[in-house]
Amino acid sequence: MISFFWQGCLHPLSVPGHLLVLLALGLLLGQQDKFSLRSSLGLFVLSLVLALVLTPLLPPLQYNEFILLLLAFILSLLVIIKLPLPLGLVLCLSVSTALLLGLDSRAPRLPGLAVSKLYLHALGTSLSASLILTLLASLSFYLNKLLAGIAVRVIGAWIAASSLMVLALLIQHSLPLLTAS
Amino acid sequence: MPNSHKPLGWVVALLLLTPSTAWAHTATGTVDGFLSGFTHPLYGWDHVAAMIAVGILGAFLGRPAIWVLPMVFPLVMALGGVLGILGVPLPGIEPGIALSSIVLGSLIVLAIRPPLWVAVILVAMFAIFHGYAHGAELPNAANPLAYSVGFVLSTGMLHLFGIAIGELIRWPWGKVVARATGGLIALTGVGFLTGVL
Numbered sequence: 001m002i003s004f005f006w007q008g009c010l011h012p013l014s015v016p017g018h019l020l021v022l023l024a025l026g027l028l029l030g031q032q033d034k035f036s037l038r039s040s041l042g043l044f045v046l047s048l049v050l051a052l053v054l055t056p057l058l059p060p061l062q063y064n065e066f067i068l069l070l071l072a073f074i075l076s077l078l079v080i081i082k083l084p085l086p087l088g089l090v091l092c093l094s095v096s097t098a099l100l101l102g103l104d105s106r107a108p109r110l111p112g113l114a115v116s117k118l119y120l121h122a123l124g125t126s127l128s129a130s131l132i133l134t135l136l137a138s139l140s141f142y143l144n145k146l147l148a149g150i151a152v153r154v155i156g157a158w159i160a161a162s163s164l165m166v167l168a169l170l171i172q173h174s175l176p177l178l179t180a181s
Numbered sequence: 182m183p184n185s186h187k188p189l190g191w192v193v194a195l196l197l198l199t200p201s202t203a204w205a206h207t208a209t210g211t212v213d214g215f216l217s218g219f220t221h222p223l224y225g226w227d228h229v230a231a232m233i234a235v236g237i238l239g240a241f242l243g244r245p246a247i248w249v250l251p252m253v254f255p256l257v258m259a260l261g262g263v264l265g266i267l268g269v270p271l272p273g274i275e276p277g278i279a280l281s282s283i284v285l286g287s288l289i290v291l292a293i294r295p296p297l298w299v300a301v302i303l304v305a306m307f308a309i310f311h312g313y314a315h316g317a318e319l320p321n322a323a324n325p326l327a328y329s330v331g332f333v334l335s336t337g338m339l340h341l342f343g344i345a346i347g348e349l350i351r352w353p354w355g356k357v358v359a360r361a362t363g364g365l366i367a368l369t370g371v372g373f374l375t376g377v378l
Contacts, residue, residue, distance in 0.1 A: 069326070
């Protein structure tokens with residue numbers, strides 16, 4: 001039982017795409033005011049739990065890596081630009097990220113596996129992802145006060161660069177498939 | 182002695198029962214990909230020299246160049262990487278990389294302070310060559326995302342190292358050290374361009 005909870009906790013840390021999106025969102029939330037930050041974190045946790053509960057009932061997500069990287073790229077560009085964003089947009093981005101991460105955090109579906117184990121995995125994932133995001137957003141919030149938030153924007157540029165290159169690689173791999181069909 | 186293999190048997194049995202191989206994602210290749218990406222820029226002295234030069238130049242020019250240049254470089258480098266991944270032909274990659282060390286190193290050693298827009302254009306132009314070279318390696322990586330995160334992080338740390346050297350100009354002896362480093366970088370570029378290195 002503990003193994004499933006623990007695997008769930010490690011899940012966001014073991015998938016680079018998930019970690020990259022969490023990092024980008026954390027940096028972005030840290031650039032917002034306290035109200036936006038708190039509301040977004042709360043909504044993120046709720047949406048993540050909802051997505052994780054729904055995941056066993058839904059078919060596997062298609063193009064998950066592509067969507068994750070695209071989201072990481074968009075979030076990191078917003079971090080670099082560092083414009084004050086409307087609350088609605090920040091909440092929308094938090095919910096989208098949470099739903100995407102939740103739906104992509106599928107526990108194994110082995111024959112005869114107890115449903116409780118699936119939900120233990122989901123609990124581990126939601127706890128771990130929420131803690132990581134809270135930690136990153138808090139760090140970003142305080143780093144924004146140092147050197148006019150330069151460090152945060154530079155890390156944003158690194159995320160944008162990484163995600164852009166892997167997006168190009170995914171597109172290049174899918175091009176022959178697209179032209180064949 | 183007959184029971185000496187008993188604990189090992191239990192361990193094997195437990196490992197077989199562990200369902201870790203059935204997870205949707207695995208960490209296979211993630212660490213390897215990250216490490217190979219992280220070390221990739223460090224193995225090429227032509228890359229290292231140019232990355233450090235970007236940092237020193239940023240510090241030399243002061244704000245906002247100190248953060249604009251290290252932000253422009255990875256972004257444009259990624260665009261160069263995209264060209265490399267897509268296999269778009271780009272001539273003169275290696276001479277371009279060597280030239281980046283010569284030009285940026287010369288600006289530092291001669292204490293030339295170009296306007297920010299000139300510095301940005303120069304750095305962006307050279308970043309294309311560096312990115313192209315890295316991008317061409319990306320499809321071979323065990324985990325491309327981990328590889329790209331590793332090498333972008335490594336590049337950023339080289340910039341920070343350059344900024345640290347550039348910050349030494351606050352002291353008279355530091356100016357000498359920073360400019361001497363610029364000279365060394367320019368010479369490294371000459372070495373690569375002429376094939377000596």
